[in-house]
Amino acid sequence: MVVADAHTQGFSLAQYLQEQKTIVETALDQSLVITEPVTIYEAMRYSLLAGGKRLRPILCLAACEMLGGTAAMAMNTACALEMIHTMSLIHDDLPAMDNDDLRRGKPTNHKVYGEDIAILAGDALLSYAFEYVARTPDVPAERLLQVIVRLGQAVGAEGLVGGQVVDLESEGKTDVAVETLNFIHTHKTGALLEVCVTAGAILAGAKPEEVQLLSRYAQNIGLAFQIVDDILDITATAEELGKTAGKDLEAQKVTYPSLWGIEKSQAEAQKLVAEAIASLEPYGEKANPLKALAEYIVNRKN
Amino acid sequence: MVVADAHTQGFSLAQYLQEQKTIVETALDQSLVITEPVTIYEAMRYSLLAGGKRLRPILCLAACEMLGGTAAMAMNTACALEMIHTMSLIHDDLPAMDNDDLRRGKPTNHKVYGEDIAILAGDALLSYAFEYVARTPDVPAERLLQVIVRLGQAVGAEGLVGGQVVDLESEGKTDVAVETLNFIHTHKTGALLEVCVTAGAILAGAKPEEVQLLSRYAQNIGLAFQIVDDILDITATAEELGKTAGKDLEAQKVTYPSLWGIEKSQAEAQKLVAEAIASLEPYGEKANPLKALAEYIVNRKN
Numbered sequence: 001m002v003v004a005d006a007h008t009q010g011f012s013l014a015q016y017l018q019e020q021k022t023i024v025e026t027a028l029d030q031s032l033v034i035t036e037p038v039t040i041y042e043a044m045r046y047s048l049l050a051g052g053k054r055l056r057p058i059l060c061l062a063a064c065e066m067l068g069g070t071a072a073m074a075m076n077t078a079c080a081l082e083m084i085h086t087m088s089l090i091h092d093d094l095p096a097m098d099n100d101d102l103r104r105g106k107p108t109n110h111k112v113y114g115e116d117i118a119i120l121a122g123d124a125l126l127s128y129a130f131e132y133v134a135r136t137p138d139v140p141a142e143r144l145l146q147v148i149v150r151l152g153q154a155v156g157a158e159g160l161v162g163g164q165v166v167d168l169e170s171e172g173k174t175d176v177a178v179e180t181l182n183f184i185h186t187h188k189t190g191a192l193l194e195v196c197v198t199a200g201a202i203l204a205g206a207k208p209e210e211v212q213l214l215s216r217y218a219q220n221i222g223l224a225f226q227i228v229d230d231i232l233d234i235t236a237t238a239e240e241l242g243k244t245a246g247k248d249l250e251a252q253k254v255t256y257p258s259l260w261g262i263e264k265s266q267a268e269a270q271k272l273v274a275e276a277i278a279s280l281e282p283y284g285e286k287a288n289p290l291k292a293l294a295e296y297i298v299n300r301k302n
Numbered sequence: 303m304v305v306a307d308a309h310t311q312g313f314s315l316a317q318y319l320q321e322q323k324t325i326v327e328t329a330l331d332q333s334l335v336i337t338e339p340v341t342i343y344e345a346m347r348y349s350l351l352a353g354g355k356r357l358r359p360i361l362c363l364a365a366c367e368m369l370g371g372t373a374a375m376a377m378n379t380a381c382a383l384e385m386i387h388t389m390s391l392i393h394d395d396l397p398a399m400d401n402d403d404l405r406r407g408k409p410t411n412h413k414v415y416g417e418d419i420a421i422l423a424g425d426a427l428l429s430y431a432f433e434y435v436a437r438t439p440d441v442p443a444e445r446l447l448q449v450i451v452r453l454g455q456a457v458g459a460e461g462l463v464g465g466q467v468v469d470l471e472s473e474g475k476t477d478v479a480v481e482t483l484n485f486i487h488t489h490k491t492g493a494l495l496e497v498c499v500t501a502g503a504i505l506a507g508a509k510p511e512e513v514q515l516l517s518r519y520a521q522n523i524g525l526a527f528q529i530v531d532d533i534l535d536i537t538a539t540a541e542e543l544g545k546t547a548g549k550d551l552e553a554q555k556v557t558y559p560s561l562w563g564i565e566k567s568q569a570e571a572q573k574l575v576a577e578a579i580a581s582l583e584p585y586g587e588k589a590n591p592l593k594a595l596a597e598y599i600v601n602r603k604n
Contacts (some may be wrong), residue, residue: 040464041459044459091425096421117467117470119393119399120466122425123389123463124457124458124459126425127454128454128459130454131455132454134454140443141443144443148432149437151432152429153433155426155429156425156429157342157346158337161422161429162426164422165341168418
């Protein structure tokens with residue numbers, strides 16, 4: 001697929017995604033070497049290397065490169081972002097949480113290793129993520145600390161965990177306001193997507209106003225990403241998704257399509273992505289990867 | 303109690319512990335301000351502020367001060383160590399792990415907030431711990447990164463989590479070797495106690511050979527700590543412990559007393575502590591707090 005859009009002329013997103021995914025998969029594989037006790041490393045690697053689109057690491061690398069940094073400067077953080085994302089999926093799938101048996105087309109971590117190991121594998125991935133950022137070679141220490149602070153905010157009670165809590169509290173309620181739904185998603189999905197992009201920028205040595213501009217880009221694509229997720233939960237099959245479909249309806253979750261209908265939800269996602277792409281105009285062709293990634297987010301099928 | 307030992311003459315450990323505990327409690331209380339969503343902050347604070355001896359933060363502050371640093375330089379890391387310790391207790395108490403109802407004389411986190419929130423509260427405390435170290439004011443960024451790397455090693459698969467996994471794998475086995483028991487405890491308890499002391503030293507700007515010396519001190523008291531824990535599980539009451547007593551026997555866990563008997567276990571703990579104290583001789587009176595803390599570890603009643 002060649003995205004022949006005016007914004008990203010001549011740029012092959014499919015080729016870019018494939019290349020970047022291969023680079024990220026290799027780096028992830030090398031990030032975690034099996035040692036004693038073997039069980040925990042296997043459990044960590046089982047979920048970390050289970051595939052997925054690797055959107056978060058790719059966003060981080062793309063932001064760093066757009067701002068003049070190298071892939072090497074952002075690679076540890078890119079891997080750390082995938083470790084954190086994986087941790088959140090492992091814990092989210094637990095019986096005490098969403099109780100999911102299937103993830104990326106494979107049995108969930110606790111189905112293979114047991115609940116106790118799954119909890120510990122998540123904990124180990126989370127702490128290793130921070131360690132791995134701190135181990136980045138050839139980047140000024142001050143930048144790494146900034147990234148670590150932002151990662152902490154994105155994952156903890158101020159971010160992902162906070163979003164999960166409000167999501168849990170809203171389950172089964174039919175009168176959830178759109179503000180609450182926005183809170184859930186800007187925290188549960190949005191905060192981590194945002195730090196992918198801002199961390200990449202910070203590692204490259206971006207000025208605060210550039211980081212700010214990329215924050216807005218990321219907020220727009222983050223919300224669009226979630227709206228599309230909600231739509232796909234209704235329209236896609238389990239085979240396409242690699243996880244159970246129709247979970248939101250079954251759990252009586254309020255979603256964007258349930259509030260707005262599918263058509264208006266699609267229009268809203270398109271609008272957010274158009275804004276994200278427009279905000280990158282100052283960067284010209286250098287922004288092609290981030291622009292194409294924004295379009296991919298609304299057009300994806302899983 | 304005045305420790306009138308030759309090593310720590312005129313130093314009141316009881317007064318020191320009381321003062322330091324108060325300082326740490328205040329810092330912990332201020333470290334985590336309740337905001338939206340309230341539930342998760344309450345759950346985090348419930349366990350973080352549930353009392354306890356605060357040995358880990360006190361060790362960190364004492365090591366930093368012995369090496370010429372200030373309490374302010376080590377306070378964020380001291381709090382982070384208690385956050386990590388608290389996370390490990392919350393997750394350890396879960397039904398899928400040790401299934402404990404009582405901790406520090408109070409219902410465990412999941413008994414009060416539910417399993418889902420308890421898992422998330424642990425995750426949030428863990429990520430906040432790293433963020434909080436990275437936010438330390440007035441300490442060179444390079445030192446903070448070193449501390450973050452060591453924290454990650456101490457908590458993850460190389461440390462605490464690795465120890466937990468081998469502990470889980472050894473449960474119900476009656477033929478556990480002393481090497482395996484040592485692996486469990488140097489990882490499950492020892493690694494975090496060690497980083498308390500080495501992090502304090504690094505924050506103060508200690509030379510690598512000083513950090514090395516303090517590592518050995520911490521390894522000795524860490525193992526002594528665990529041996530005494532095993533003894534107290536047999537000899538102390540639930541009231542004294544603030545948690546269920548006799549759990550090890552019930553779970554058929556191999557412990558130091560089960561391998562060596564109580565008397566030899568006590569002698570071994572004494573020997574380890576004597577070595578730890580002797581290693582601090584070069585620091586003279588400045589080492590009084592760390593020496594007294596080592597003695598406290600073998601003489602404590604809970």
